[in-house]
Amino acid sequence: MKKKYKLIDLDCANCAAKMEDAIKKIDGVTDASVSFLTQKMMIEADDAIFDQVVQEAVKCIAKVEPDCQVVLK
């Protein structure tokens, strides 16, 4: 499954790159991208563990930039 999330207050381009790296390393993630320009995160992971992966990703983002919020639909 592939899903996109909007990010609020993603303030620095380098942070986006760091988040992307961190999310790609989460187990079960096949592909991920964090775009500073569109302020969006894309995660592609196995359906079975998708929610779990997203939770992990949110944690990764909070670690890199504490003020950045993920809009979970």
Add this chain to the structure above:
Amino acid sequence: MSSLTKKQRKDLIRIIIALVMFAVLMICEHAHVIPEHLHGSVAMIPVYLIPYFIVGYDVVRKCFLGIAHGQMFDESFLMTLATVGAFGCGEFEEAVAVMLFYQVGEFFQSYAVGKSRGAISELMSIAPDYANREAEDGSIEVIDPDDIEVGDILIIKPGEKIPTDGTVIEGEGLINTSALTGESLPRPVGTGEQVISGCINGENLLRVRAEKAYDDSTVAQILEMVESAASRKSKTENFITRFARWYTPTVVIGALILAFLPPIISGNFAAEFSEWVLRACTFLVISCPCALVISVPLAFFGGIGAASREGVLVKGSNYLEMMADLDTIVSDKTGTLTEGKFKVAKIEAAPGYREEDVLRVAAAVESGSTHPIGMAIVEACDSQIPQNLITDVENHAGRGISARVGNGVVCVGNQSFFVENGISLPDDRTEADGTHCFVSADGKYIGTIVVADMPKAKAKQAIIDILAEKVRRIVMLTGDSASAAKAVADELGITDFRAELLPQDKVRVVEELLDELSKSSNSKARLAFIGDGINDAPVLSRADVGIAMGSLGSDAAIEASDIVIMDDDLARIPAVIRIARKTIGISKANIAFALLVKFACLVLGALGIANMWAAVFADVGVAVICILNSMRMLAKR
């Protein structure tokens, strides 16, 4: 300034308050309001800390949160360390100023990025906001495009966006496709015709049956594509992200060495240490990687945006990068370079007859024809003979057609048809390329109509423009006969063509050309294939860059290709090459400028010439300039 976000407005207020306090403080100090002996003394620290925290508290907070999360070396950490270092050395003014100007730079950066983001979403403002659904009882409700179901009847009022792809069931009018195709001429639509989401309805009301759910509609696909384009990174982007990853730690280590090594060597550690710490702090400020990391993707983002305004969708930065290094363009013939349908290319009348009469009688005979050649003849003729004068139509499959027109018998057919009927053909007939249809009246030859698949009107100029963009070679591929291929190639000024190819042969030819390119001296040279996207999917995916033409509304084409040209205008190709070159130029200029300023500041900082103010410029100032430079991509031509 109304376009500021809430956060930006708050930041701006903080900056202004801190700036005023800082200015007052500076004036007090220099006007000797503050006693001389207090200058640089510990007692002044709390006073300077007030503006420092007003403007920089979030930076300090982020720094500590970062450390707690094990994320060292981010910008907040570096700025905090540098300013704390400056405080430690008794340079209070410098510390506050650095934090202040860092925040000013950040503010401009966020403002400029927000602006360009806005400019792009404006370009991409093709998404419909709502749809009018007609219920069974005829009442109309306004619904979210996401709620449209296939088969729903939608009412599109004048000036509204078409919410999803569908078929017109009532009404006719002009629709504006410019947001999707860049084509400014409105397209006429009528009952039974397809309409594409994202187009804007003209003056008339249309009733449309939805053929697709919103998520599968053209607009949703385009938006999806442009948004995910950013994730297919170009080599330049990857280079800069990798570079940033080792750049910051390296400079920080450099700063440590700079702080300790020179004073230790000089042997006068106590006296010189604070001076070197200050220089090290300059290093820390310069080591922030953001200017580099942001400058390149923003240029590509702008490039993709500029291309989409031309009605060209680029699926990723990497493809834009390859377009800039284009060496060979391989193009399909039918439907790409040519119209893809037969047209009358030439009419020759026998002595004593007029060309329009030849066409008119031939069109009369062919008027009921479903054969592409017959239809072309009918289409070319604008003065129809009344149907009731045409009788006894006889079809001779594969050879020709005959009918009684008024009192005479007219035959239209190929050479063997005429030989069969004992009608002699003159020897000095036209030699124009294409399919020759002979016309006779009452057993006597009266003329020849040549029907051919004509090159597109703008194709020749487009080829000239492509060659002017330093594309070395254009190769035309076709399944047609060699003579038909040669005719089109000559007409368009293409010297290299391969004819009579089966679909798998096209892949083989492209592979051969790719092989040749890989052996050439220029390892960056790229090959693009242009096709209609439906029949050419294997070739499109084999080429470095697959360009699909005339793909508006065709899912298969959008899927198979890397660059999608929404209408079928070949002139978009040189335009995209120009956009690609400009994008690469801007991103390279940004990299060179950012690195140059940073390295210059590093060297000058180490020598004690550049102070922390210069370093702040090297960081955020450069970032802002790079962003402004990238925004040129979005400027109107």
